[in-house]
Amino acid sequence: DAKTTQPTSMDCAEGRAANLPCNHSTISGNEYVYWYRQIHSQGPQYIIHGLKNNETNEMASLIITEDRKSSTLILPHATLRDTAVYYCIALGGFKTIFGAGTRLFVKA
């Protein structure tokens, strides 16, 4: 499973786009990039995942570089409710390994 590296914390102004980076330079060809978030003490919430193409859903967009060594999760219009810990995970199969994630603070 590829190791991922994320900044410890980030700030974002309410209404602006939040861009959360993730490095996964050792990712292999069959490993997906997943993003989850955990708001306060709730259970983690699935956001989005992708293999090599950019992906978009109602929550976020995922931009994966052509060499697949890094990705960016984009929350287009961050709200105060998006304050959470965001986890980037790169792996194949059913295994899931959560690191420390990025703590995103959305400020009014």
Next chain:
Amino acid sequence: NAGVTQTPKFHILKTGQSMTLQCAQDMNHGYLSWYRQDPGMGLRRIHYSVAAGITDKGEVPDGYNVSRSNTEDFPLRLESAAPSQTSVYFCASSYSRGSSYEQYFGPGTRLTVT
């Protein structure tokens, strides 16, 4: 759909006591996992199941047992609780789309062992 439900929400156990944490999902997902979350440690998988009747160990299985008799339920049993098992426990269900898996987590059980 209720999604993934867990009971109880909170519990206090004494060292050496036993208890079962309940997990149920109504999404007809095949895959179920138990995780524990400790401060500074992230989430670590305890046990998982890919189908009824099939279970396997995760990263931190010692002190825990699981069973899977049907698709919906995946109880986690602590036979003789220890203070080191004080944690927040999450159950997650998943289905596969090709070779990708999205996991859906329950609200958690906060367990304290004194």
